[in-house]
Amino acid sequence: MxxxxxxxxxxxxxxxxxxxxxxxxxxxxxxxxxxxDVNESGLAETLASLKGADARSYALDVSDRDAIYAHAAQVVEDFGHVNLVINNAGVALSASVREMTDDDFKWIMDIDFWGVAHGTRAFLPHLINSGDGHVVNISSVFGLIGVPKQSAYNAAKFAVRGFTESLRQEMKLENQPVSVSCVHPGGIRTNIANAARMGKSENAEAQRKGFDKIAMTTPDKAAEIIVKGILKNESRILVGPDAWGIDAINRLLGSAYQPLVERFSRRNLYV
Ligand SMILES: NC(=O)c1ccc[n+]([C@@H]2O[C@H](COP(=O)([O-])OP(=O)(O)OC[C@H]3O[C@@H](n4cnc5c(N)ncnc54)[C@H](O)[C@@H]3O)[C@@H](O)[C@H]2O)c1
Structure with a gap:
């Protein structure tokens, strides 16, 4: 594309x-x-900001498999075809493996992994039919490295990466007209930490403040990087200097990145 x-x-x-x-x-x-989006008021604000564009909004909970398939059919009915699908909806959870509840674990996997998997599979036949399609799945730098208290988010985002990289290869081997990109943002200044669930012993206030301090990239800048990556058909789109740094550490050190994360976490997460 x-x-x-x-x-x-x-x-x-x-x-x-x-x-x-x-x-x-x-x-x-x-x-x-x-x-x-599930958040209809936020979605209405977004729609209002797209002045003059041919745009429609839809209430959709990506954790609802049947709703995603119905949405895909509705979008094709409304627009005639689909070229680009960005599976972006996501949530965060900060809790240790020992402490997190099954309910929180399932909540994040249903949205961050299954939402992406169903979103991809529901739209894939339509993207193939378009003759010029692209799937973009939003993982995270936490789809590249494991971090304490992020095991569930890590599991979802590593799964998104594996699923997406496999799909890219399949599309090429089958000569399908669909490109595939996996996006790994670093810290982006959004509402994600405010909307996050926390384990009961987490200091939510401190974590949210800490996130605001380290999130380096604005959403606008992130979007520009992602769209340029789509146009260049990049398989892995890294967003922000922190994402490039984490990717480099991961490549250079392999699994030996872990003591570095432990040292950082001892000072910042286990105080
Ligand atoms: N902000 C970051 O630092 C960062 C870093 C790496 C990856 N990401 C990923 O980027 C994506 C976007 O997050 P963001 O930072 O813009 O957060 P955000 O909280 O600002 O936006 C997320 C949006 O997803 C929606 N959403 C939540 N659950 C949903 C559901 N079940 N169905 C449909 N919509 C739902 C929310 O209502 C919200 O509008 C997520 O997948 C997130 O994991 C964010």
């Missing part, structure tokens, strides 16, 4: 943060947009 003009793009979780910025960026490049 060399040009986004008049392409039909689907963005989940578009009521806030990276999803909203992606919708705005794509609208500015002439895309027709199907945006969705």
């Amino acid at each position: 060399k040009d986004l003009k008049d392409k039909v793009a689907v963005v989940t979780g578009a009521g806030s943060g990276i999803g909203r910025a992606l919708a705005q960026n794509l609208a500015g490049r002439g895309c027709r947009l199907a945006i969705s």
Whole structure:
């Protein structure tokens, strides 16, 4: 996909943060947009900001498999076809393996992994039919390295990466007209930490403040990097200097990155 003009793009979780910025960026490049979220007021704000674009909004909970398949059919009915799907909707959880509840573990996997997997599979036949399709799945730098108190988020985001990298190879081997990219943002200044669930012994206030301090990249900048990566058909899109740093450490050190993370966490997470 060399040009986004008049392409039909689907963005989940578009009521806030990276999803909203992606919708705005794509609208500015002439895309027709199907945006969705569970947060209908945030979504309405995003839609209102896409002045003049051919855009529609849809209430969608990505953890609901049947709702995603119905959404895919509805978008094709409304727009005729689909070229680009960005499975962006996501949530965060900060809790140790010992402490997190089954309910919280299932909640995050249902949204961050199954939401992406169902979103990909529901739209894939339509992307193939379009003759010029692209799937973009949002993982994280926590899909590259493991971090204490992020085991569930790590599990979901590593799973997104494996699923997406496998799909990219399949599409090539089958000569399908669908490109595939996996996105690994570092800290992006969004609402994600505010909306996160926390284990009962976590200091939620301190964690949220800590996130605001280390999140280096704005959502607008993140969206620009992601869209440029899509246009260059990058398999792995790293977002922000911290993401590049973490990717480099991972490549250089292999599993020996872990003592570094332990040292950082002892000072910042286990105080
Ligand atoms: N902000 C970061 O530092 C960061 C870093 C790495 C990866 N990410 C990933 O980026 C993506 C976007 O997050 P963000 O930072 O913009 O957060 P955000 O909280 O600002 O936006 C997430 C959006 O997803 C929506 N959402 C949550 N649950 C949903 C569901 N079940 N169905 C549909 N929509 C739902 C929320 O209502 C919200 O509008 C997520 O997948 C997140 O894991 C974010």
